[in-house]
Amino acid sequence: MKPDKVSPLYKKVTDDLRAQIEKGIYQKGELLPSENDLCKTYNTTRVTVRQALSGLTNLGYITRRHGKGSIVTEPKVGLGILSLSGVTAGVGSQNLSTSILQKQVKQDWPLDFFFPLNEGELKHDCIYFTRLRRINDIPVLYEETYISNINLPGFISKGLENLSLFKILRESYNIEVKEGEQKIWAILGDKTISDLLDIKKSHPILHMKRKLKTNIQDLNIYSSLYCNTEEHFLQDYF
Amino acid sequence: MKPDKVSPLYKKVTDDLRAQIEKGIYQKGELLPSENDLCKTYNTTRVTVRQALSGLTNLGYITRRHGKGSIVTEPKVGLGILSLSGVTAGVGSQNLSTSILQKQVKQDWPLDFFFPLNEGELKHDCIYFTRLRRINDIPVLYEETYISNINLPGFISKGLENLSLFKILRESYNIEVKEGEQKIWAILGDKTISDLLDIKKSHPILHMKRKLKTNIQDLNIYSSLYCNTEEHFLQDYF
DNA sequence: GGTTTCATCTTGTATATACAAGTTGTTTTT
DNA sequence: AAAAACAACTTGTATATACAAGATGAAACC
Helix, strand or coil, rough: CCCCCCCCHHHHHHHHHHHHHCCCCCCCCCEEHHHHHHHHHCCCCCHHHHHHEEEEEEEEEEEEEECCEEEECCCCCCCCEEEEECCCCCCCCHHHEEEEEEEEEEECCCCCCCCCCCCCHHHHCEEEEEEEEECCCCCEEEEEEEEECCCCHHHHHHHCCCCCCHHHHHHHHHEEEEEEEEEEEHHHHCCCHHHHHCCCCCCCCEEEEEEEEEEECCCEEEEEEEEEECCEEEECCC | CCCCCCCCHHHHHHHHHHHHHHHHHCCCEEEEECHHHHHHHHHCCHHHHHHHHHHHHHHHHHHEECEEEECCCCCCCCCCCCCECCCCCCCCHHHHEEEEEEEEEEEECCCCCCCCCCHHHHHHCEEEEEEEEEEEEEEEEEEEEEECCCCCCCCHHHCCCCCHHHHHHHHHHHCCEEEEEEEEEECCHHHHHHHHCCCEEEEEEEEEEEEHHHHHHHCCEEEEEEECCCEEEEEEEE
């Protein structure tokens, strides 16, 4: 274990409430305990509780209503990170499967990397893996991911099948995605991509390159994504 | 004029600082006055000043560094709203022009509208307009926009050439975009779109449908966008 | 019965204060 | 000259308190 500095109280409140929302203890549409109730529970004052609730608001877990309370809402899908949806209805998670094509490996950054890297990043190597997501067993999204290999012991051997990359980073390494940028094109896929996604070569493909910054200096998550949007689309709440 | 309830002090601080950043009084990379300086300027306390600075952080105008100060940064491009960039370098604003194809008109909501509308929205009609954005005189982005016609006197006759839709809404009507969702596809354009964007029919086009919610109940901004991503891409900071 | 008033809950805004902790440049020490 | 200590700045976290204002249901009134 490491320094393990005491984390601030407001963060504990945020984490507790977030965990409870994710466990379903507080359901969508319900109200959280009032600020004064939370003050009593955590033996603190409203300024601190409001700091915690403000964080949950930014993350999209709640919306706040003057005179009413904190209403549990759908969390924003990871800060503007596009998620996958069916064209008609939403895709039930039982229909969505993820398989690892290239398991996590440590390697040098590619020389022709698609985002400029700073000195701090180049001092470390990176962890690389690729995934293919299927909806009803039909391949829809191919994803290549690169993460700066900074203080990520054991990450190589974690299972990434369950879309839980961000959860793993948060819960195992205390890493939070803070902000990022993404670039989007419509392209015609080359043979490799078209084969992976099992489509005709003439079909348009949505291509995206993403950089996600975290609360750790120089630890960024880069992805290159290819999506078949014939039957589905990418969706984004922010 | 209307009720005009006194706006809170923290909001005045936010607005003042934002205006000064946009005017260039504080340049990118510089530090804002310290919290204690702002306390003296506005004759208030740190809790209030921090509330203002927290708002600016959320809007992306500044990032804060413990022990250092509030560093002016590029503002997030309107809450995850995609902006247009050149593939190689950024597009200088002198190369970007916007023309109105269909000037703002009041009309009923289309019957087959691409987002579900709630009762409150259906009680009003909508304002509709279309724009075409060109980079170096080459058409790149075609945009159809619908806005709920709620308390927008004079909006019909405003000029929308300068990409300043959000600025007009904020400064003339006190409307802030809060959150939204967008759906993205790669498609092959039909004849209408391909002609507008002046491309071959077989070329892939990026298609996006967007809903932006504001701080005004039932006042939402809907857009349908078509982008030629052969020479440019859509970019998104969040 | 229907309306108004009121009490009581909620969150929003604000003041005043304190100490912890990161950053930076200066001073002192070695 | 290099290193350590210090001072003076910064933001981060936290307590205690107060009143304003929105939401809601009960009580009083007509």
